Amino acid sequence: MLQLTDVTVRYGDTVAVDDVTLDLAAGQVLAVLGPSGCGKSTLLRAVAGLEPLTSGSIGCDGADLAGVPTHKRGFALMFQDGQLFAHLTVARNVAYALKLRRTPSARVAARVRELLELVGLSGYDDRLPGTLSGGERQRVALARALAVEPRLILLDEPLSALDATLRERLAGDLREILHAAGTTALLVTHDHEEAFALADRLAVMRDGRVVQSGAIDEVWRAPVDEETALFLGYARVLRGTAAASVLAAAGLPAAPAVAVRRSALVVDEAGEVAATVESARVTPEQVRLKVVADGLGAIDAVAPLGTRVSPGDAVRLSVDVTRLAVLPIRPPA
């Protein structure tokens, strides 16, 4: 339903968004993931109509959006800190777009009640934004954005201003609400956890360009290069003989580079890799080790909770094949 074709945005000499082509089908949630300054927010603002395109086009349901001002696009925009209208109550914030469309007040009241219930804030109608917590503000912002059933909802790091526990809870709610409403959404974030929590599809952006896009698990399983792998949360990339021995231990064909997660090497008496423990640390899920492994050097490994290991112990490690990704050979520069 949303098509970006060769979109480029320039500020003077700097290219913020460079030749980006993306497709978003109705009902899907696409996350654009990239480090800060990669141009993802500019891309979002361009879709919203807040940033003029230097070249390329943005289409929605087959119609070109060039020259259509923000307020006629029928999208909704949600910022990381909500950006509620501070002078309006929660109910009036939510009702804002309905009032603009001259909805009868009985309908407005019913819809506001329904939306506040959806985001779990029933009874908050008369509160002012200043009295809400960060998570509550985000919920109100979401209700406000959903009020008129926008064609597309644009989310600018919707969870990153929240603390970890709250973020996890709200991420689950947000995903459910978006799916329940069948809303198409475009999300930009620098946090891969936020992307994984909300999105079906992922586009990785770097230096203004989209370097990889696809279904979220495909991108996750096969990152296109080392930087992308590290950005997606892989712990490190092994090359040469180290890559070869890890792949051999996993029973995979040799490749020049492989990205491994921290938990790719698991303590296992039947394992094929010999290693010496350097340090061990207990976490709620597992024991995290730093080991020096034969042919690999210093590397992370994990052991199941309850495993007793101390520095200096010799252990054997097996390789968890689901926790590594073979990187394609980069064409010579």
Place this chain on the structure above:
Amino acid sequence: MRRLLALLALAAGPVLVLGVLFVLPVTGMVSEGFFVDGSFAPGAVLEVLARPRVHRVAWFTVWSSGAATLLAVVLGLPAAYVLHRLALPGRAAVRAALLVPFVLPTVVVGVAFRQLLGEGGPLGFLDLDGTPVAIICGLVFFNLAVVIRTVGVAWESLDPRPGQAAAALGASPSQVLRTVTLPALRPAIVGAATIVFLFCATAFGIVLTLGGVRYSTVETEIYLLTTTVFDLQAAAALSVLQIVVVVALLALAARLRATPDPTAHRTVTPVRAVRRGDAPAVVATLVVLVAMLLPILTLVLGSLTVGDGWGLANYRALTTTGDNQALLVPVTAALVTSLRTAVDATWMALLVGVSVALIVTRRSHSVAERRVRSTLDGFFMLPLGVSAVTLGFGFLITLDQPPLDLRDSPLLVPMAQALVALPLVVRTLAPVLGGIDDRQRQAAASLGASPLRTLVTVDLPVVWKPMLAASGFAFAASLGEFGATSFLARDDSPTLPVVIFRLIGHPGEMNYGMALAASVVLAAATTLVMLAVERLRVPGVGALA
């Protein structure tokens, strides 16, 4: 408790200064009216307030100030937007130029408008000279800068994202303006309007030069009653009325100002390129600019007119005492007096203003402490609205006996002017000092810095530029001060505004030309100071209100 005592000790100096130089004269002036032959007689005051002329004067003050305020806000809003939000070439220079009218001596503004609207002036055909319309135009001209500056600074630091969220929800640009932007700017707009109303209601020089005796406001009426009719009771009654209204307005303004929204954060939004939708605002701003330029241009041209031709004769005559011995000293001598007085007034206003700003912006640790601080804050704002005429006359009748016999002191005029400039200094510095995160001071202290060292290393680097700007404001305000000075300046050492007023009132063609030339010189001096101030402005803070 110890903090509270330390605070009171720190505040003692400025409070004493304001007590002796402000409260004493004003109460002296007021009690002059309430006490007849040493006995308390409030009946006479009430009788004054019942006079039809007083009603007329009070009503005229209210409606002319209200109309001028409304007009200033309506004209100022588009200009605030254009000059603070759009990337226009030369907007810094335009902004500085727009500040000039605010610091122009009121007498100069009066002279310029008479020149513009009077017989033979470029707009003489409108027949507005001596009408309330002329007074209102003068007041708007004078106060527009307050609206533009105050609202513009707020607009500059307004987060654009709520507006963008509204646009995405389907609000057209005009709906965004109405439902998001203007409500967010409301504190700034109301604050500016209150201040402008205050300035209009206590305006003296403009009303006196443009209104003559036909149109009188409370302020000019107090002047006329004390200097020509010698009805001190009536003058005192009006002073009390004015003080009550002013205090009420200031309290209202403080309430409206003190509603910070914890979710809104201060940003400095980058200006953006002009779009087609901005055309109405840009055109409105251009019209305002031309309208502002017109009186000044007429004034300059008038000062260069000699007979039927052009020449510098009016300027050359500034070294003389005018036709028919209009003056006791040459105008150039008055200019020197003015500059010297302004220097003295500036350091005094700065000395008191800096300590006041420090006192009122430090973080309070207890409710009692906060109350003390906010009371002090309001107290030091009082000179903003109390009639300069009342102050000047009060000086004369209270500071005339030992140990406070200041009548012949060369510091009398600077002291009065410093009091008038004090609120400007405090209002320029307090927002800057208040904007420093207190944790910076705590961090400095935890690293071993003494309070003095904290002040030097944390506060001073941030505040020195605004301090220079505040000195500029004080200097300019002092150069143009007319209300109090007209009472206090001795005949043999008048300041430039006093001389200009005397020249207008004195018959002789040369005298009027000299008044125009002297006005241009005074305007040029204040403009130079204001240009320097604009260079030192910190974006996003340091508004007038």
